[in-house]
Amino acid sequence: MGTRMAARMIATVxxxxxxxxxxxxxxxxxxxxxxxxxRGSGMATAQLGEVRVRYDPAxxxxxxxxxxxxLDRLDIAMRLPGFEPAGADTKSKPENLVFIRIEAADxxxxxxxxxxxxxxxxxxPEQWTHPAGLVMRRFEPGSPYEREELYFxxxxxxxxxxxxxxxxxxxxxxxxxxxxDIRTSGLDAHIRFAPDALLDWERLxxxxxxxxERMTR
Numbered sequence: 001m002g003t004r005m006a007a008r009m010i011a012t013v014x015x016x017x018x019x020x021x022x023x024x025x026x027x028x029x030x031x032x033x034x035x036x037x038x039r040g041s042g043m044a045t046a047q048l049g050e051v052r053v054r055y056d057p058a059x060x061x062x063x064x065x066x067x068x069x070x071l072d073r074l075d076i077a078m079r080l081p082g083f084e085p086a087g088a089d090t091k092s093k094p095e096n097l098v099f100i101r102i103e104a105a106d107x108x109x110x111x112x113x114x115x116x117x118x119x120x121x122x123x124x125p126e127q128w129t130h131p132a133g134l135v136m137r138r139f140e141p142g143s144p145y146e147r148e149e150l151y152f153x154x155x156x157x158x159x160x161x162x163x164x165x166x167x168x169x170x171x172x173x174x175x176x177x178x179x180x181d182i183r184t185s186g187l188d189a190h191i192r193f194a195p196d197a198l199l200d201w202e203r204l205x206x207x208x209x210x211x212x213e214r215m216t217r
Contacts, residue, residue: 044068049104051186053215058085061099074102080197083207094175095194100208102215105188111181115157119150132199138166151178151198160205164195184209185216 044057046068059076060066066087077086078098086097109117122143128136135154139145147166153159164178178198182189182205189208197204 046071046074048072048074048102048187051104051216053102053187054217055211055215056085058087060087062088072103076100076102078207080193081200095196097193098197098204098208099192101190101192102212103188103190105183105186111161111183112158114181115150115152115161119145119157119161123150130198132201134160134198134201151201153201160201162198162201164198180205182209182212185213187212187216 042057043054044060044066045052045054047053047070053074055074055076057066057068059078061075061077064071065075077089077100078084079086079089079092080096080098083098086092089097119139122139122145123137124140126137130136130151133153134151136149136151138149139147145163148163149166150157150161150163152161160180162178162180165176167176168174176195178193178195180191180193180201182191189212191204191208193204
């Protein structure tokens with residue numbers, strides 16, 4: 001089988017899996033909003049640049065985020081594994097929380113283009129397979145991301161990329177963190193989570209994307 005054909009097959013399988021995750025994410029989010037309506041809670045409204053968003057204030061990390069209004073950015077949090085609103089929760093373990101910074105989309109390089117147009121020039125040639133079907137490559141020493149590793153959905157990282165801090169040797173007690181970005185519906189979402197959440201990356205991306213799309217309806 002030729003290299004191009006193999007790459008197409010991998011991309012097709014990844015896309016089908018991602019679509020299923022999107023559907024699952026949308027259902028999870030629908031259930032969360034359905035529960036909010038049943039409890040009679042109101043929705044907050046915020047203006048991010050030219051984009052108006054509506055959301056459950058329980059997601060907001062600060063009083064300003066929960067009140068809405070005109071904001072430069074909206075900071076929200078979810079609790080794993082069910083993606084319930086976490087807001088200002090300080091009781092959950094850090095590895096169970098997902099923090100999301102939402103802003104109006106800017107003119108920077110789109111997340112799906114960063115693998116080819118930004119990251120690849122700084123990556124070491126060796127690669128490793130992650131249990132969730134991702135590929136991991138380390139950034140070169142002296143690069144802007146030298147203390148990080150890149151995890152991406154093969155073959156080109158267009159469905160998902162995440163930069164994760166490399167475990168310190170010897171351990172320094174500071175938890176490793178991953179960041180990933182999504183752009184949809186005129187919004188940019190900067191997602192921060194623990195490396196263990198990479199095992200469920202498809203559902204994570206599906207839930208966050210569904211949340212952004214629902215916010216702008």
